[in-house]
Amino acid sequence: MNILYVNKFFHLVGGVERYFLELDRLMRKKGHQTSLFYMQHPLNNRSKWQKYSVSQISFHDPGLTKRWRQLARLFYSIEARSKISALIEETSPDIVHLHTIYHHLSPSIILAVKKRNLPLIQNLGDYHLVSANYNLFHNGAICEISQGGKFYKAFFHRCVKNSYYYSLVESAEKYLQALLGWEKGLVDLFIVPSLFMKNKLLEYGLPENKITCLPHFIDTGKYKYSGRQGSYLLYFGRLSEEKGLKFLLEVMKELPQIKLKIAGTGPEEDNLKDFVRGHKLKNVTFLGFLEGQNLIKTIAGSLAVIVPSLWPEVFGMSVLEAYSLGKPVIAADSGALPELVKDNRTGFLFKTADKEDILEKIKFLLNQPALIKKMGKEALKIAGEDYSPELHYRKIMKIYGNFAAGKKLKGNFSPGKGFF
Numbered sequence: 001m002n003i004l005y006v007n008k009f010f011h012l013v014g015g016v017e018r019y020f021l022e023l024d025r026l027m028r029k030k031g032h033q034t035s036l037f038y039m040q041h042p043l044n045n046r047s048k049w050q051k052y053s054v055s056q057i058s059f060h061d062p063g064l065t066k067r068w069r070q071l072a073r074l075f076y077s078i079e080a081r082s083k084i085s086a087l088i089e090e091t092s093p094d095i096v097h098l099h100t101i102y103h104h105l106s107p108s109i110i111l112a113v114k115k116r117n118l119p120l121i122q123n124l125g126d127y128h129l130v131s132a133n134y135n136l137f138h139n140g141a142i143c144e145i146s147q148g149g150k151f152y153k154a155f156f157h158r159c160v161k162n163s164y165y166y167s168l169v170e171s172a173e174k175y176l177q178a179l180l181g182w183e184k185g186l187v188d189l190f191i192v193p194s195l196f197m198k199n200k201l202l203e204y205g206l207p208e209n210k211i212t213c214l215p216h217f218i219d220t221g222k223y224k225y226s227g228r229q230g231s232y233l234l235y236f237g238r239l240s241e242e243k244g245l246k247f248l249l250e251v252m253k254e255l256p257q258i259k260l261k262i263a264g265t266g267p268e269e270d271n272l273k274d275f276v277r278g279h280k281l282k283n284v285t286f287l288g289f290l291e292g293q294n295l296i297k298t299i300a301g302s303l304a305v306i307v308p309s310l311w312p313e314v315f316g317m318s319v320l321e322a323y324s325l326g327k328p329v330i331a332a333d334s335g336a337l338p339e340l341v342k343d344n345r346t347g348f349l350f351k352t353a354d355k356e357d358i359l360e361k362i363k364f365l366l367n368q369p370a371l372i373k374k375m376g377k378e379a380l381k382i383a384g385e386d387y388s389p390e391l392h393y394r395k396i397m398k399i400y401g402n403f404a405a406g407k408k409l410k411g412n413f414s415p416g417k418g419f420f
């Protein structure tokens with residue numbers, strides 16, 4: 001099979017990029033041909049598809065002239081459409097699989113793909129298909145104020161970055177897309193990594209036959225499980241408000257007998273460090289950004305991994321990484337996390353943002369080395385069996401095969417007319 005994979009970034013930014021890169025690697029390993037379409041960036045991996053990549057643009061630049069350029073790019077990129085067309089001409093893919101395309105690539109590429117009648121699949125890694133707000137989280141709480149297509153409410157509520165400007169742009173983008181129906185109408189199938197996300201999209205009105213659930217995968221062979229019990233609690237991931245780190249630090253005030261290590265960077269880093277200094281917390285250490293073997297060693301040295309998210313997580317790769325090293329996970333019961341963490345078997349779930357509940361679970365686990373080991377082994381088994389690359393490959397081939405066999409799924413949405 002010949003597949004064209006599309007994502008705005010071609011370097012590791014978060015879970016979306018990780019899946020984009022690993023899926024491409026898996027498919028090539030299995031003997032399939034793949035090609036890649038993305039935006040230019042100094043951190044990009046080297047690739048023979050570089051000549052088709054679109055020029056770099058940053059949406060953090062506040063300059064007014066650049067803002068006009070940004071807006072044009074966000075709504076419809078002529079460059080992206082023409083370059084993906086040239087790439088399709090060269091590679092003639094059987095199927096096009098999109099990941100995140102918002103802003104940097106724009107939905108113009110969807111029109112290029114559909115003009116050639118190619119099957120089009122999209123993986124969703126956030127809620128932006130149905131909301132101006134990507135993570136349905138705002139001002140310290142879950143925010144679904146624009147549900148029911150009322151995107152203007154996101155503007156008045158400043159749901160995006162607490163800014164009227166960004167909220168206006170994102171809301172306008174959603175109205176335009178709803179009007180044209182490109183994404184919802186022209187994408188043949190949306191793949192989501194959890195049942196939680198599937199149900200959320202159904203709640204927002206997407207038809208069931210347009211959504212399928214396929215969790216991400218992990219190669220446990222790359223993480224050498226030693227069975228050694230570690231000595232500290234660990235959080236690793238982005239340091240942003242919705243990840244619940246501030247809440248976790250409040251919890252650590254009550255647990256002077258145990259250490260917490262925090263690996264990662266993000267917009268909340270300085271605030272969190274100030275909090276630790278201000279409250280004289282001696283049991284919290286910041287490790288900065290870790291990856292590869294350094295991250296693996298840090299997870300391996302932990303007693304358990306904590307995932308205190310406040311937002312409705314769409315998946316939880318950190319849970320699978322912890323499992324691959326035989327570590328139990330104590331996670332909030334938000335979003336997809338209850339699908340990954342088996343309460344009392346591979347760790348514990350606590351009521352999201354409930355300090356008493358998480359304290360009870362941590363204290364209970366601390367004094368039970370045998371239970372920690374047992375849960376870790378069960379976690380490792382689940383990662384290896386339910387989230388293996390082999391199983392993922394079989395499932396995705398089934399999805400691709402349905403299209404290749406001409407059994408295209410019919411959606412209820414009608415595509416925007418006259419835009420070819």
Ligand SMILES: [Zn+2]
Pocket residue numbers: 138143144145154157158159
């Ligand atoms: Zn809001």
